[in-house]
Amino acid sequence: MSETVSWRPKAGEIPTAPGVYRFRDDGGRVLYVGKANSLRARLANYFQPLRSLHERTRRMVLSASSVEWTVVGSEFEALQLEYTWIKEFDPPFNVKFRDDKSYPYLAITLGEPVPRVLVTRNKNLKGARYFGPYTKVWAIRETVDLMLKAFPMRSCSDATYKRAEQTGRPCLLGDIGKCAAPCVGRISKEDHKSIALDFASFMGGNDTRYTAEISKKMMASSQEMDYESAARYRDQLSALENALSKSSVVLSDEVDADIFGIAHDELAAAVQQFIVRGGRIRGVRGWVVDKELDLELPELVDTVLQNAYGDQEPPRDIYVPALPDDTAELEMFLTDIRTTPGKVALRVAQRGDKAALALTVSTNARNALMLYKTRRSGDFVARSQALADIQEALGMTDAPLRMECYDVSHLSGTNIVASMVVFEDGLPRKDQYRRFSIADSTDDTESIYQTLMRRLAHLEDEPDAGAAAEAAIALSTDATVVVGGDDVTVERKRFAYRPNLLIVDGGQPQVAAAQRALDDSGVTGIQLCGIAKRLEEIWLPDSDYPVILPRNSDALFLFQRIRDEAHRFAITFQRQKRKSDITSKLADIPGLGPARVSELLKHFGSVTRLRAADAAAITEVKGIGPSLAQQIVDGLRNP
Incomplete structure (x- = not known):
């Protein structure tokens, strides 16, 4: 090269x-x-x-x-x-944005002589003020229906409005009090526009001012014995309170901000945007980004913000998970997009309520990324294409209908475990997952070797003459399968079924260790490969160069999904081993019973924190005195 x-x-x-x-x-x-x-x-x-x-x-x-x-x-x-x-x-x-959704907005056409409120996906209405985007149309319509009781402005179409003007008869909304009916002169156009401005101001975050004003008017009318007006104000106040209850109060009333969460891996990134106005979550937006080049989080933030505000006005405060290198220039760029005065500031939430909300947004982003990958892997056409592409890329004679992936997990060389996960037809078969405890090992390659030697030993139980292939058809019950005129009894020992493809988490060293296990076991006819996490490269035995799959291919997504599943399964088992390990040590300390052991683990939240705690910190746990606390410290730190 x-x-x-x-x-x-x-x-x-x-x-x-x-x-x-x-x-x-x-x-x-x-x-x-x-x-x-x-x-x-x-x-x-x-x-x-x-x-x-x-x-x-x-x-x-x-x-x-x-x-x-x-x-x-x-x-x-x-x-x-x-x-x-x-x-x-x-x-x-x-970066490719896969946001093919057209998000609904609530719009108030303040540029018209008689403003109208509507739910729309069109962002090009002249003179309109937009609120959102929102994820559900029905939720906006429900909110508008409540708001019209407090701000009875026009929500009808232009044709309906003109027909009412010509006939002198308002529509149903005018009759039931959800429109002030400027079409028939019940209210002047100037007064109606004032109602529309109040509606927009309320949606913009000035909600508490209106509830306070209406509450005062209701009390004043009641004192003046104008009970009809008091009842009307009461209904308006109830409508406002119901509308407010549909958006969570998360920050103080004066906070207008957008909060972004980004979850990403080597292939894709999921973005979540929470739109907070007046301290309340007014809208949520999410999309997926395909990563072609290797972008780190600050670079992703830069690209995400440029695309997020291509069709909407940014608020003055934007909270992101990391600041890009060109933060000052990006702030200037976003400030220029704003039509209202005020400089845009990019921040990273460090503590308090904003940090807590940022954590929630990030959690939503992680869930969105997981859901995106799961749905893509679960699509039948995509799975079929992925299996065909893997067959071609690895030079296999048949598609890998049964794949097994192995990963090793440990904590500084202790509690070494390995996982085996199984995918059939591109879907996980969790009832066939296996876990391995490894008593002693020098490194990860030795652990891979030991794990595969133990797994491959069970292939000796496999029926001859291809009976395992027919057995895959009869999964739900014990069955007798006829092969070549002979009866072959198929036992329900799925662990013994021969895979088409073995995958190990790692590069050349891990693949070499797995190949050594295949050779020492005398097993042939099974394809082997490894997936290296950093560059998502596929390594074959005795190859100096990796197989490179297209970054957006379904085959690479399937490889990544089975590798991630093996990693998750191994980590879960390793944590269980650590917990049981420390639980057994604690149980050996005189004076510690199951209840106190449970209180200790509950108080500190993790084994790491408990091991690092001193005697004074341990005495804060209910039922544990200084003497017992010191015994616990000595027992955990002295093997």
Whole structure:
């Protein structure tokens, strides 16, 4: 492999000024757009020796045939130009947003002589003020229905409004008090617009002011014995309180902010955006990002914010999981998008209620990423394509209908365990998972060897003449399968069924250890591979180069899913081993019974915290005195 590409520009030709660069292929298509504070320093990263580049970066550089750049006056201008070019060229190696949803908004058309409130997905209504986005249309309609009791403004279509003007008869909403009926002159257009402005102000976060004002009016009317007006104010107050109860109070009333959570791995990232206005969650938005190049969290934040505010106005405060390198320029870029005065500030929530909400948003992002991957793996067409692609990539004669994946977990060499997870037809078969305890091992490769030797020993129980294949058809009950005219009794010992593909979590060393186990066991006819986590490369035995699957392929998603499942299963078992290990040690200490052991673990929350605690901290646990606390410390720290 050559050191770098032949078309690399000379370093002296590249300016050191800030700017935006574009990689193009032979056909002139833009492959990637990026920005830099120093073009020379940034582009030098792409023209290092090819073997030292990240696989995805190397693939992009090898696909390109030229690079061009545009010098700008500042990094802020570079940010603006990068945003424009990404929108224009849609480069395949830039982050891909898979948000195919059109989110509903609540809009108030303040630019019209007689404003109207409506639920819409159209963000281009002239003079309209938008609230949202929201995830559910029915939730917005329900809120609007409640709000019209307090702010009886027009919600009908233009055709309905004109018909009412011509006939002099209002629609049903006017008759039941959910519209002030400006169409028939019950209220002037100026007064109606005032109601619309109050509605918009309430939705913008000034909710407590209106509830206080209506409450005062209700009390005043009651004291004046104007009970009809008091009842009307009471109904309005009830409607406002019901509307407010549908959005959680999370922060103080004056807080207007967007809070982002991002969960990502080597292939994709899930983004969650909580829209907080007046201290309440007014909307939630989520989308998935395909990662083509290897982007770290700060770079993802930069790209996410540029795309998130392409069609909506940013608030003054935006909380993100990490600050990008160009925070100052990005703040200027977002401030320019705002139509209302005020500078946009990017922050990372450190403590208090905002940090707690940021944690909730991040949790939602992790769940969204997991759901996205699960749904993609669960799709029948995608699974079929994934299995076919794996068969072709690994040179297998048949598709890997049964795959087993192995992972090893330990804590500083103690409580060594291994996991085996099984996927059939691309779906997990959890009833066939197995766990292995490893008494002694020198390293992970030795652990892999021991685990596979124990697993492969059970293949001797397999029926001959391909009976295992027929057995896969008769999974639910004991069955007799006829093979070649002979009766073969199939036992329900699924652990003994021969897999088509063995996968180990790791690269060349782990694959070599697994191959050694296959050789020593005398087992043939089973394909073996390993998946290296850092670059998501597939390694085969006795191969100097990995198999590279496309980053967005269903095959790589299936590999990643089975590897992650094996890792999860191993970690879960390892934690159980640690807990039982410390529980047995605690049980050996005189004066500690099951109840006190349970209180200790509950109080400290984890084995690590309990081991690190001193005697004074342990005495805070109910029922444990200084003497017993010291015995616990000695028992845990002295094996």
